[in-house]
Amino acid sequence: MKVALAQINPVVGDFENNVRKICSFIEQAKKKKGDLVIFPELAVTGYPPKDFLDVPAFVERNLEALNEIKQHVSGIAAIVGFVDKNKHSYGKLVHNAAAFIQDKETVSVHHKSLLPTYDVFDESRYFEPACSIAPIQFNNYTLGISICEDIWNDEEFWARPLYETDPIENFISNGANVIINISASPFTVGKHDAIRLRMLTHDAKKYKVPFVYVNQVGGNDELVFDGSSTVINAQGKLIAQAAAFEEDLIIVDLENSAIQVSPQLFTPIETVQKTLLLGLRDYVAKCGFKKVVIGLSGGIDSAVTAALAVEALGGENVIGVIMPSQFSSPGSVDDAVQLSKNLGIDYKIFFINDLFDGYQTILREEFKGLPFDIAEENLQARIRGNIIMALSNKYGYLVLSTGNKSEMAIGYCTLYGDMSGGLALISDVPKTMVYELAKYLNRKKRIIPQETIDKPPSAELKPNQLDQDSLPPYDILDGILKAYVEESKCIEEIVRMGFDETIVRDIIQKVNRNEYKRRQAAPGIKVTSKAFGSGRRMPIAHKFSGE
């Protein structure tokens, strides 16, 4: 049997184009002599549709779309992810479903059993789990058709299974000799190799059946789906892997145990870069923008953001804005200009001194006798925010904000200032990883000026300010943040890892106290195992100290 893995990039709610795309992939799969073409989870609606799943009209349009698709399925069978209505008189109104279509008819419908409800996933919010599951016969095979999380509960592979039942075990004990899994599994660094492939290999070996894994590709708000759809044979050997970070259609003969499509090999930092590129490109396009505007400070965060934007969108679609104040070092402007030239982008310079003086004049009487402090520092960042938003409003540019994860974590950023923007491209990239990205982006030629990389980071909001005056070195900060934010460790455990207790307490208090800033942050692209935003939902008003 030849299976076609149709790794598509649908747009949430864009039924017309999703149908067109799916039909086009069906045609291509037929031309390539596929017996069965397989689409990702919720291919019809795009994933994640979020609360549109509670909107009856959305569900109806999705069913109509599936009907249209059906008419194009002949001479090949198809498995298509869609939203099915729950026919029971209780429970959630819909199922996360796969239609098995043959000769223009839906022969069977398969519901998802395990509904991920953690991190960025909210599936129990919408879906009723499958009541029962059963494999089906096709082409001398017995197919177990599963959906994403359904394969993520093997009790041997996981230290602690999240669910009581294992649908794969169920399929196998009912005679399945191929497991098909349609997924929308978002990227995090290392996940594909360290988890997905290991898990698929383990399961294929355990049950001695091939696993056909078809993942969505593309960016949807914070999430980037990395594709990398995979076929593992019954011996646990990878025999095909589709492209990462782009649409693909691969045909795999399950009877041929040779490697048919070789996996691309990327280093971890390459996968982060490709994730950010795809996430940015899709966010811009799916939101209907064309150009982005970025405030360039001469620092490394804005330089990396701009370099990524140019790679994703082309230099002609990126505008740099340089907004020095009296506290900006001359080098900062030079570095930002040099960066713009290296990138070949338009840049504009606005000196904000006069505006800063203007605010100080207006507030002089009010603030008389009070020292220069965070109020004046933030004002500068907010003046810059206003200017860049004025350009956005005037020309319809999307603003990319440039904060990294380390500063978002501890609130070393200004609400309505440098946090202004429609997408916070690198807000899930820790500062130490920003440096790695810079190095990687400079691998062929110097794009980011060496000065930008070498100089000590500074917000330049008061004279001679350096990040390191108020923060520990970034490798220490990032170590503590990873332990606290990604691994939910308590103060005592983090101190036991070798970090200074005073610093740990200070950092954790800053993380807890700055939830209000993150609540108002632009969405960012998730790259780590625990991103702020929908992946980490904390109260603002609370008194928990972290111990």
Place this chain on the structure above:
Amino acid sequence: MKVALAQINPVVGDFENNVRKICSFIEQAKKKKGDLVIFPELAVTGYPPKDFLDVPAFVERNLEALNEIKQHVSGIAAIVGFVDKNKHSYGKLVHNAAAFIQDKETVSVHHKSLLPTYDVFDESRYFEPACSIAPIQFNNYTLGISICEDIWNDEEFWARPLYETDPIENFISNGANVIINISASPFTVGKHDAIRLRMLTHDAKKYKVPFVYVNQVGGNDELVFDGSSTVINAQGKLIAQAAAFEEDLIIVDLENSAIQVSPQLFTPIETVQKTLLLGLRDYVAKCGFKKVVIGLSGGIDSAVTAALAVEALGGENVIGVIMPSQFSSPGSVDDAVQLSKNLGIDYKIFFINDLFDGYQTILREEFKGLPFDIAEENLQARIRGNIIMALSNKYGYLVLSTGNKSEMAIGYCTLYGDMSGGLALISDVPKTMVYELAKYLNRKKRIIPQETIDKPPSAELKPNQLDQDSLPPYDILDGILKAYVEESKCIEEIVRMGFDETIVRDIIQKVNRNEYKRRQAAPGIKVTSKAFGSGRRMPIAHKFSGE
């Protein structure tokens, strides 16, 4: 048996004070000769603790806190909501639980069966449902101890039960002759009378047993828990109801079928006002603030916000900021000043003309030949945002933003401008309800100037601007928004309700297109059945048109 309903206002993660409060209520209940004192759902941790539930140290502290509480339970029994560990080798790590404590020992632990995972609730994200449930014997009664959602699934009461099982039916068939329910059930207009009381009455009559319902009270971020803990006797008669919107301890003799504590009677608009007051007061206190600062435009939204703030916090803790531009009508400043005087609050006036000119000067070359548009309009709102944030940063005031639900819905508000703030007090109050609130706030004496109420609403960001130039009248707008946002109706259905199709399409497009603004909005206090924020989770990048 005398039951004590201990309706407390815990703070999330403030274990020390929550324990102290619980112990103090136990003492009071003993003094009042209660046999059993009952605390709300998750009384030990506060509700909702959100992702702190995934933090092992948080769960441990909660268990230690329960242990401390146990030592204070003698001469009375107690039911206390806490987070229990899941002892199974699979599933979520914790249960939402109730401890039944007698003579300093936990006699039994009861897990929640039904986990609400919709609207603002995410319980399947954290909790494993009960494996099994059973009533317990106490004082000649057989108690069915249930937790919140457990009573919300009666198949006669609900057109469509959300869950397959009904824990109450289970308790009754196992001999329970009293149902106890510990809850954290947030306020929405009309919910207590129209749903909770009707449901409790229905269930008590159906099973012929009394229902003892103990609800949390207090504000936690967006949610206000309204208390109103209630006892319904076996004939379905309300025999006691605790205070709404404040802590309370009531003692109810289940053998006495007379009305023992009469319910307070509030009109719907009174309940909205009390919700906003409690939500504001608790947000300010639980976040560690004392004073708030509010931009006063002379319009009705900021006037209502300021009047509520004065009632919640006292006039000495509210500062008004008036920031006229060249487009402000003279009346606006007069109205804002008059309001401040009526409220007895400090106010400051900053003219923003010079700053607006300053931005225009800086952008003159860039914007040469381009018409005055939304870029210049938003600049004014953002200058105001900057000034008010400077005051906040300098003095540690919390900024209250003043946008209403209608404008948040359609994006008639400026990101980083009038949306700036730590709490968007009335962002779930539709404009038509803002007028009702104004009328109510003026019931005894004129607080909000009549001019403010009478004049047509205007953003005053360009000459002679009126809301009604770009929006339909607010009663029509609010009608369409309720149908689309709260009731998930499609365009066709809304048009069939009698609204003009062109207007409906325009409004729905605006709602869909402005999700990006709401994503960056400050939290607001939920008062309607569907609030923006955690109650409505929509993608930003999508192409669904609403039909």
